[in-house]
Amino acid sequence: MPAAFKTLPEPPDLPEPLPEPSVADLRLEEVMGALSSSLRLTIVRKLLLESEEFDHSCHWFGLDRPKSSLTHHFKALREAGVTRQRQYGLERRSQVRVDDLNARFPGLLDLVAAWTPQP
Amino acid sequence: MPAAFKTLPEPPDLPEPLPEPSVADLRLEEVMGALSSSLRLTIVRKLLLESEEFDHSCHWFGLDRPKSSLTHHFKALREAGVTRQRQYGLERRSQVRVDDLNARFPGLLDLVAAWTPQP
DNA sequence: CGTTCAGTACGACTCCAATCGTACTGGATG
DNA sequence: CATCCAGTACGATTGGAGTCGTACTGAACG
Numbered sequence: 062m063p064a065a066f067k068t069l070p071e072p073p074d075l076p077e078p079l080p081e082p083s084v085a086d087l088r089l090e091e092v093m094g095a096l097s098s099s100l101r102l103t104i105v106r107k108l109l110l111e112s113e114e115f116d117h118s119c120h121w122f123g124l125d126r127p128k129s130s131l132t133h134h135f136k137a138l139r140e141a142g143v144t145r146q147r148q149y150g151l152e153r154r155s156q157v158r159v160d161d162l163n164a165r166f167p168g169l170l171d172l173v174a175a176w177t178p179q180p
Numbered sequence: 181m182p183a184a185f186k187t188l189p190e191p192p193d194l195p196e197p198l199p200e201p202s203v204a205d206l207r208l209e210e211v212m213g214a215l216s217s218s219l220r221l222t223i224v225r226k227l228l229l230e231s232e233e234f235d236h237s238c239h240w241f242g243l244d245r246p247k248s249s250l251t252h253h254f255k256a257l258r259e260a261g262v263t264r265q266r267q268y269g270l271e272r273r274s275q276v277r278v279d280d281l282n283a284r285f286p287g288l289l290d291l292v293a294a295w296t297p298q299p
Numbered sequence: 300c301g302t303t304c305a306g307t308a309c310g311a312c313t314c315c316a317a318t319c320g321t322a323c324t325g326g327a328t329g
Numbered sequence: 330c331a332t333c334c335a336g337t338a339c340g341a342t343t344g345g346a347g348t349c350g351t352a353c354t355g356a357a358c359g
Contacts, residue, residue: 089292094213169287172287
């Protein structure tokens with residue numbers, strides 16, 4: 062049974078999510094591909110383990126990369142169905158699609174949470 | 181708890197495995213990357229579910245690709261640590277490193293076994 | 300309404316993976 | 330030893346992903 066990662070309460074009046082694959086369209090190849098980089102594993106793991114808000118703008122992650130690179134990776138995660146993104150004014154915030162991923166790929170997120178980056 | 185995939189009895193006098201990463205060196209990024217293609221998911225899934233021998237030469241899989249392409253993919257799986265390969269005379273046979281993967285990434289192989297290719 | 304700022308769009312560049320044809324290797328077999 | 334055959338090695342090609350600079354957009358805010 063996959064661990065139930067803490068999902069913080071949804072604020073009301075959420076902006077609509079950006080385009081994303083439906084649960085039925087999630088494909089293991091795509092998800093695996095999105096998680097085959099240490100940068101993206103870092104992003105997803107941090108969301109799983111350190112979220113103190115419902116969702117997080119990419120600034121929160123403290124990643125030392127140019128903005129255009131971050132756009133690229135957050136988009137890759139969303140298009141694979143790993144994360145959901147919502148636009149709040151200027152900010153675009155991400156959360157992990159915990160329920161959807163646990164439903165389709167039980168145990169996958171546990172692997173990400175247990176992952177540790179290479180020193 | 182990961183499912184215990186049936187591991188057939190090891191014949192005696194096995195040829196030495198080809199070079200492969202040790203259990204401690206298995207990296208989730210690499211394994212995910214190796215499993216981010218439907219062809220390679222097909223290979224690993226078939227080994228998990230349909231093995232009627234200890235290990236299998238690439239001919240057994242019935243993949244309709246040129247030989248040099250198959251070499252490429254079997255090597256990718258071995259170098260990521262997903263499979264182990266042994267040379268039997270002319271044949272090079274593959275098996276999934278079930279125990280190693282279950283130890284380091286419990287549940288991962290269940291995802292592969294549950295995967296079904298896109299029609 | 301002008302400024303600020305998060306993030307995008309676009310494009311250039313680089314690099315690697317995938318694909319596959321052809322030639323080769325080296326055990327197996329007679 | 331000659332042949333056969335599984336699979337490799339090598340190299341060419343292609344496409345896609347990663348990286349990032351620069352210009353742009355559009356909401357927020359005074």
